[in-house]
Amino acid sequence: MARIDRPVSRRQAWWLLAGAVATCLPLAPQFPLWLALAAAAALSWRAALTWRQWHLPPRWLLVMLVIAGTAGVFLQYRTTLGRTPGVALLVIFLALKLLELRTARDAVATALLCYFLILGQFLFTQTIPTALLACLTLLITTAALLAASDDRPEPQQQLRRAGLMLAQALPFMLLLFVLFPRVQGPLWGIPQDRFSAVSGLSDTMSPGSIAQLSQSDAIAFRVKFKGETPPQSQLYWRGPVMPSFDGRNWRVTQTLGAYAEVPYTGLGAPVDYEVTLEPHGKFWLFALELPATLPAESALTSDYQPVARQAVRNRLRYTQRAWPEAIAGINEARNLLGAAVELPKDGNPRIRAISAAWRAQHGDDSAAILAAAENFFSRQLLIYTLNPPLLGADMVDEFLFDTRRGFCEHFAAAFVFALRAAGVPARVVAGYQGGEVNPVDGYLVVRQYDAHAWAEAWIAGRGWVRVDPTAISAPSRISGNLADAVPAGEALPFLARGDLAWLRELRYRLDAVSNGWNQWVLGYNPQRQRDLLASLGLNEPDWRNMTAILSVLCGAVMLGLTAWILRNRLRVDPALAAWRRFTARLARRGIAWQPWEGPQAFAERAARQAPMHAAAIGEIAALYARVRYGPAPQAGELIRLKARISAFRP
Amino acid sequence: MRLPELDAILADINRIILGKERPVRLSLACLLARGHLLIEDLPGVGKTTLAHVLARVLGLDFQRIQFTSDMLPADVLGVSIFDRDSGAFHFHPGPIFTQVVLADEINRATPKAQSALLEAMEERQVTTEGKTRALPEPFFVIATQNPTHQIGTFPLPESQLDRFLLKVELGYPDAAAERELLAGADRRQMVAALVPRIAPQQLLELQERVRAVHASPALIDYVQIxxxxxxxxxxxxxxxxxxxxxxxxAVARAWALLDGRDHVLPEDVQAVLPGIIGHRLRPMDDTARTDPHGVAAALIEAVPLP
Structure with a gap:
């Protein structure tokens, strides 16, 4: 082992600089400009010193720079703890550490700091490109660490060595990843700011709020159905239910955790599926109507919406069961029904008048009123569009009678308003409708532009009934997709468009890869681990037998690698192997071959000791000498040698 | 297959040097490998006779230089003498200008005279008075020396010893060989009666054949370890x-050729090893006099064949 205090060579300095630059570069976008520039300046300074072979800065200057850097980070973030300030501090320390790179000890410390900062990248993003970039950085840093102990090889050779070492470490990494006992949730708390700008449904709905979402092709969640995917028209993903209306906005009312189990029963066959929900920063969990089971750590609100105990800040996976047909809320509580007919005192007189006429005609027959309302909506010839005109104070009236153009929230809001005005309990349900099956991996992908709003009416004897007023005017929105429903020429998100087939195909593939990464790498949680181990025949894994399996497998991989290396190093000449068999046979007869003995010398001695085999021994030894030491080895001779030795029975 | 001319040469030598088949064979191998030979032993065991016989059977010119403590380089290399008739200096070649030089008792000469010979051995040419003269081909030096602990010797330094490819020791003959020697004819007459078995050109061809003897990778591995x-x-x-x-x-190749083989076996290496290491490996304990055969045997047994 080389001495730890030997000076760092120029080449080693270049290597470590390369490692530090590769480590810091991907982190740069996370920091304010002054910090990125300061780190770049320190690295460039070191590069100049290496180039010119000048002396490193004195220690007092470095101490001052460290103090200045720490102060700068503190002033920027008001703390030196936490994710961004901590990583920023480490970046500054790494850049300054290079300026005091004097001995091999410093070189190793620098390389280890680089390794740590590579991990730091994952505190910010965990996507596939980040992982690929981290692999590249890892390779350069490993080469730098190798160069710290031996800087003679050329850069290419150094990189190849580093690559080989990392490749040898790969089986261990996979084993540790699969088998190391998992903890629930991320290893370190990801701060809140990560989801500050996430788009998605909110707990209020006003005209235009969902139309806004229709411009986003971000993924809301992915669904894997256990059996057949239900028809598109049944894919109503129930989200926030909004029973409260103030004249402009529909709101969620706080009824968290009303039920621990579903208070209704389904009809017909249930549908089983698994949702992988992208983080959206809210509490609700999306479920196919109507949810038959509840995910872990969640409860059902009084309006049948599953909500989690904690806001969804990490990608969440849960299995669910749904009843496409269910009777719910026949004996709904009075206060809920009362709340579901509340309207502001005034406004929208025209629709109020029509609703009053229905009420007068049908009385308490809510089913008849509902039919009348549906009939009315279909006769109004409303147009489904992504660009509805702005509405004034009496927005329901304006929509139904003047502009007649709206997006799903206009339809749902107007329909519920009309029913309430006629005394029928009704509420707005927001969520997603439909989704798109990725043919590559079979996942149903629901994107933000699938956001939708529909109505629920309470009919005596039938309970809550889903009515989708959008479907009345634009049935293709429900049976097909957004592009089918809106008039041609309207601006749609790229992925919602019907043309550009090749782009969609590409996007399907990328999305399948990204989904696989989410499902199996980022989403490899204790549950996934248990399932995987169970499918491998290991039931009830606890950390003890997992550790045991882990050590056994790591040992096996280690042995395998060692055997592979030894095999390459000690590849035995087939002639020598045959000769060893021959000498082993003679050794059993008491004629031991000395490892330093040449074939002829041994043959002479063996022939003296076993005269009856003298001829065979002499022939074998002569053959062996010719095959192993003679010029132009002939295949026939080797085969003959092997045959003679096989036939030799002393 | 064994070469008849080599067998005949060996038989001739063995007729005169009795009971010393192994050193004789080593000496011949040394010459076939184009190396210089050092024969070390007590006075009177047949060193000079061996050198003489080798030169005779190989059909080579032969000169003998008796080294003494008052010898000068010119006595070996030659000297320019003023010729009154022509009015110019004429070079009178020394005894080294021959195919086989027997440098008798080389360690009795001073280092100055020794180095004159040894330079010629390495360069195969002689430079005197600013003029370089090539030595004949083939060119062998067969040097004899008394054991260095004897009186009146200047031991050769390692660097010069290394120029001798092989060192052989003759030793006392065994009783039967000695009796035959005593009862037999006069050795000097026998040497004089020897006829060359090969021509110098054939010797050069044999040397070429030695170089062509195959040394397999496994064997080179063995030499390396x-x-x-x-x-x-x-x-x-x-x-x-x-x-x-x-x-x-090189010597192992020659040994293999003497055995009639076209490839070297570990046995060949082992057989010639004592002659190679005897004058090269100096034990840590400088005063210990070690038998090269014993040292070689220990070395061989310590290193398994690859």
Whole structure:
């Protein structure tokens, strides 16, 4: 082992600089400009010193720079703890550490700091490109660490060595990843700011709020159905239910955790599926109507919406069961029904008048009123569009009678308003409708532009009934997709468009890869681990037998690698192997071959000791000498040698 | 297949040098490998006779230089003498200008005279008075020396010893051989009666054949690990040099040819090893006089065949 205090060579300095630059570069976008520039300046300074072979800065200057850097980070973030300030501090320390790179000890410390900062990248993003970039950085840093102990090889050779070492470490990494006992949730708390700008449904709905979402092709969640995917028209993903209306906005009312189990029963066959929900920063969990089971750590609100105990800040996976047909809320509580007919005192007189006429005609027959309302909506010839005109104070009236153009929230809001005005309990349900099956991996992908709003009416004897007023005017929105429903020429998100087939195909593939990464790498949680181990025949894994399996497998991989290396190093000449068999046979007869003995010398001695085999021994030894030491080895001779030795029975 | 001319040469020598088949064979192998030979032993065991016989049967010119403590380089290399008739200096070649030089009792000469000979051995040419003269081809030096602990000797330094490819020791003959010697004819007459078995051109051809003897990778591995062992083992002051390894391989090739083979076996290496290491490996304990055969045997047994 080389001495730890030997000076760092120029080449080693270049290597470590390369490692530090590769480590810091991907982190740069996370920091304010002054910090990125300061780190770049320190690295460039070191590069100049290496180039010119000048002396490193004195220690007092470095101490001052460290103090200045720490102060700068503190002033920027008001703390030196936490994710961004901590990583920023480490970046500054790494850049300054290079300026005091004097001995091999410093070189190793620098390389280890680089390794740590590579991990730091994952505190910010965990996507596939980040992982690929981290692999590249890892390779350069490993080469730098190798160069710290031996800087003679050329850069290419150094990189190849580093690559080989990392490749040898790969089986261990996979084993540790699969088998190391998992903890629930991320290893370190990801701060809140990560989801500050996430788009998605909110707990209020006003005209235009969902139309806004229709411009986003971000993924809301992915669904894997256990059996057949239900028809598109049944894919109503129930989200926030909004029973409260103030004249402009529909709101969620706080009824968290009303039920621990579903208070209704389904009809017909249930549908089983698994949702992988992208983080959206809210509490609700999306479920196919109507949810038959509840995910872990969640409860059902009084309006049948599953909500989690904690806001969804990490990608969440849960299995669910749904009843496409269910009777719910026949004996709904009075206060809920009362709340579901509340309207502001005034406004929208025209629709109020029509609703009053229905009420007068049908009385308490809510089913008849509902039919009348549906009939009315279909006769109004409303147009489904992504660009509805702005509405004034009496927005329901304006929509139904003047502009007649709206997006799903206009339809749902107007329909519920009309029913309430006629005394029928009704509420707005927001969520997603439909989704798109990725043919590559079979996942149903629901994107933000699938956001939708529909109505629920309470009919005596039938309970809550889903009515989708959008479907009345634009049935293709429900049976097909957004592009089918809106008039041609309207601006749609790229992925919602019907043309550009090749782009969609590409996007399907990328999305399948990204989904696989989410499902199996980022989403490899204790549950996934248990399932995987169970499918491998290991039931009830606890950390003890997992550790045991882990050590056994790591040992096996280690042995395998060692055997592979030894095999390459000690590849035995087939002639020598045959000769060893021959000498082993003679050794059993008491004629031991000395490892330093040449074939002829041994043959002479063996022939003296076993005269009856003298001829065979002499022939074998002569053959062996010719095959192993003679010029132009002939295949026939080797085969003959092997045959003679096989036939030799002393 | 064995070469009849080589067998005849060996038979001729063995008729005169009785009971010394192995040193005789080593000496011939040394010459076939184009190396210079050092014969070390007590006075009167037949060193000079061996050298003489070798020259005769190989059909080579032969000169003998008796080294003494008052010898000068000019006595070896030659000297320019003023010729009154022509009015110019004429070079009178010394005894070294011949195909076989017998340098008798080389360690009795001063280092100055020794180095004159040894330079000629290495360069195969002689430079005197600013003029370079090539030595004949083939050119062998067969040197004899008395054991260095005897009185009146100047031991050769390692660097010069290394120029001798092989060192052989003759030793006393066994009783039967000695009796035959005593009862037999006069050795000097027998040497004089010898006829050359080959022409000098044939000798050059034989040397070429030695170089063509195949040394397989496995055998070269063996030479390498033998040398590596001498370099790492604690018994010796220094290990075998690359030149020594080349020499070992060359002599082993010649040994294989003498055995009638076209490839070298580990046995060949082992057989010639004592002659290679005897004058090269100096034990850590400088005063200990070690038998090269014993040292070689220990070395061989310490290194398994690859």
């Amino acid at each position: 033998l040398a590596a062992h001498t370099r790492t083992a604690p018994h010796w002051q220094a290990g075998l040099s690359p030149r020594a390894c080349l020499g070992l391989l």
